[in-house]
């Protein structure tokens with residue numbers, strides 16, 4: 001594995017020596033807004049979608065033998081934490097040929113390509129062309145997923161296993177739409193496993209030390 005830095009797209013930092021089978025990625029901390037975004041959102045509101053600085057929190061990971069990668073582009077341009085099928089056809093000018101699934105996120109305007117900003121205001125005053133959507137998928141989404149997949153596979157080849165941590169941030173205090181109700185101060189670090197679906201419970205549940 002070697003370091004990669006593709007301007008505006010992604011970076012991959014590799015350890016001097018791979019001493020742990022750990023790969024971290026920060027998909028939402030990118031702050032390089034592509035010139036062809038052509039949105040009409042207030043920029044300050046648009047930026048609230050970022051997990052700003054998250055990759056910096058984990059910047060030391062390669063020193064401890066882990067791989068760290070991240071997106072340079074923002075999730076509001078194209079969201080690598082969505083499947084290619086979570087696409088909102090109402091935003092596209094023309095017939096989209098790819099598969100589409102019904103998606104809660106896409107319905108809420110935050111699917112593969114976001115329709116709204118954090119104030120629920122439209123990001124565009126136009127429809128996106130098919131070429132534009134394809135360009136975002138090929139140049140950004142696929143590049144990100146290929147790089148991530150390669151680093152996971154290379155780590156697996158070396159160790160026979162890997163742990164992958166997908167790194168995010170969320171507001172410090174809960175709001176109206178939060179499960180716990182508004183105004184609750186949250187934990188500093190949360191090990192999420194998407195309701196028990198993304199990893200073995202042994203990895204995230206802290207167990208009391210065995211007696212004897």
Ligand SMILES: [Zn+2]
Nearest residue numbers: 028051168169
């Ligand atoms: Zn995120």
